[in-house]
Amino acid sequence: MPASSAAQPSTVHVAVAVICHQARYLLGFRAAHQHQGNRYEFVGGKIEANETPIRALCREVHEETGIVIDNSPKRKLGRLQHDYGDKRVCLHVYEVRLDAVQYAEHQHQAQGLEGQTLTWVDKEALIAGRYPLPAANATILAWLELPSVITISYPLSAFATARDPMQAWLAHHERLAPKTAVYLRLQTDVAAATTAIDTLLHLRPDIYAIVPHTVHAATREITHLNQRTLLAWQAAPDSVDIDSERPLLLSCHDEASIDAANQLAQQRLNNGLSPVVGLLLSPVCATQTHPDASPLGWAAWSALAARADVPVIALGGLHPDMAEQAADYGAYGVAGIREFQPALII
């Protein structure tokens, strides 16, 4: 286990399976006598000595529901430590996708093998908080809201040859597909970027906006911090003014920045601030946009991603259709510029 997750001896490590089929999610219900009783829960339980989190996940799901998930696609969401006062837990959370046959077999199973109630619920109702869960699960729900395909805007400099570069930037990004999740990175001065982002989001209120932390746009879903800012925060936390109300997406390129991201994620949890919902980890492959950056390749990318305590999105030379392949290496999702939006016409 990575150093960042090293927990105190009294911490109970728990494997948590966020079992789903399309937008339906499986919840158990904790009996009154259990810790955090009378609440819904994701299926899971304690990781035994010498057991990996994935092994524990498969065992617990089988013991509690009879569902065999050994070969089901699993996506690491993250790890989080939570202190309930009477008990300190470290949840190791994976999303497990059931296929249509498994879902058909279990969708009417109202009771688990340990007598607990089982319920399939819609993702929307789950996220909206209609099913009371233990407090630590708020972060899991925030992770589940992170889009798994993220478009990164072109920088303003890509339109430098246009008569009016800012108008050209706006005209291009106005053509994004409906409800695109987009990291609006203009790489220009803060005032100009703020105006452009506000204008775009006024024209396209359906866009799910991820906005750099320096930009004070009126609307945003997520605030983004680049690696430089993340490391500056780690060196001197008071030197960086970070949005406390919105979820954070962080950019990382190496081990040191992932450790800083884990530190910030835990600090946000400890202080009850809006959580770190993900990392953009790059570059996986060579890209035309950053020809000077040396690619990590999938093997090194995967090892770094495993170190992160939050969902990790792969970036660098990818295509939206590569989400499944990326998931095999531990990615929550994929992001990119060129292949993720309409072609540039200047």
Ligand SMILES: Nc1nc2c([nH]c(=O)n2[C@H]2C[C@H](O)[C@@H](COP(=O)(O)OP(=O)(O)OP(=O)(O)O)O2)c(=O)[nH]1
């Ligand atoms: N299974 C599960 N446990 C969760 C979730 N969220 C959360 O904070 N927990 C906590 C509650 C418990 O303290 C711990 C899970 O422990 P457990 O279910 O194996 O063990 P337990 O002590 O409740 O029951 P037992 O097996 O000892 O009878 O993790 C969740 O979504 N699912």
